[in-house]
Amino acid sequence: MLPAPERQIFNATYSGFEPSTSLWCIYLQITGNPKDHGLLHHSTFIFPTWMTSLRHYRDAAPMLSLAPGQGLPPYVVVNHSAIDSGLSCNGTHLVTLTGLDRLSNWDVLDKRAYGIKKRQWMQSLIHDFSERFAGIGERIVMREMATARTMSRYLNTPNGAVYGFAQTPVKTGRVRPDVATPIKGLWLSSAFAMPGGGITGAMLAGQRAWYRAAAVATS
Numbered sequence: 001m002l003p004a005p006e007r008q009i010f011n012a013t014y015s016g017f018e019p020s021t022s023l024w025c026i027y028l029q030i031t032g033n034p035k036d037h038g039l040l041h042h043s044t045f046i047f048p049t050w051m052t053s054l055r056h057y058r059d060a061a062p063m064l065s066l067a068p069g070q071g072l073p074p075y076v077v078v079n080h081s082a083i084d085s086g087l088s089c090n091g092t093h094l095v096t097l098t099g100l101d102r103l104s105n106w107d108v109l110d111k112r113a114y115g116i117k118k119r120q121w122m123q124s125l126i127h128d129f130s131e132r133f134a135g136i137g138e139r140i141v142m143r144e145m146a147t148a149r150t151m152s153r154y155l156n157t158p159n160g161a162v163y164g165f166a167q168t169p170v171k172t173g174r175v176r177p178d179v180a181t182p183i184k185g186l187w188l189s190s191a192f193a194m195p196g197g198g199i200t201g202a203m204l205a206g207q208r209a210w211y212r213a214a215a216v217a218t219s
Contacts, residue, residue: 020163164191
C-alpha cells in the first residue's frame with residue numbers, strides 16, 4: 001500500500017530476512033475432559049516412528065503435498081483446558097493438533113481437489129490421534145482444519161508464514177527487526193518485529209509499537 005519510493009526503502013530494510021514456516025491446524029471440540037483420555041499436559045509432542053532425530057523435522061513440512069497413507073508427520077497436541085484458557089464451554093473443550101506445512105502443498109489445487117485432500121488429511125491425522133489417546137475419538141463433536149493456504153488467506157503473509165520472519169540463529173534476538181520502520185509513522189506490531197514468533201511474541205511487539213508510537217506522538 002506504500003507509494004513506490006517508500007516501498008523500495010521499506011523492502012530494502014528487510015531484504016535479508018526470510019519468512020517463517022507455515023502450519024496446518026486441526027481444531028477439535030471434545031465433550032468431557034481431555035485429561036480423562038491421557039492428555040495430562042498443555043502440549044504433547046507426537047513423533048512418528050520414521051522420525052529418529054530432530055533434524056528430520058525439515059522433512060515434515062512437504063509431507064502434506066502427498067496423499068495420506070504415505071506416512072504421517074510429527075505434530076503437537078494442545079489441550080487448552082490444561083490451563084485456565086477460558087476456552088472450555090458447556091462441558092466441551094478445545095483440543096488442537098498442529099504441524100509444519102507449506103503453501104506449495106496446497107496452492108496448486110483447485111477448490112474441489114483442495115477440499116477433498118484436506119478432508120482426507122484431517123481424517124488420517126485424527127485417526128492417528130484417536131489411536132494414541134483411547135476413546136477420545138468418540139468424544140469429538142466438531143472438527144475443522146486450517147492449512148498453509150488458510151494461513152495465507154487470513155494472515156496475508158508471505159507463503160502463509162505464522163511466526164513472522166524465520167527465527168534463524170543469525171536473525172533472532174537483538175538482530176530481529178525493531179518495531180520502528182524507515183517510514184515515518186509506520187510501525188510493526190506483529191510477529192515480524194522484535195521479539196516476534198508466537199502469540200506472546202506478537203503481543204509484546206504490539207505493546208512495544210504502541211509505547212514507541214505514543215512516545216513519539218507526545219514528544
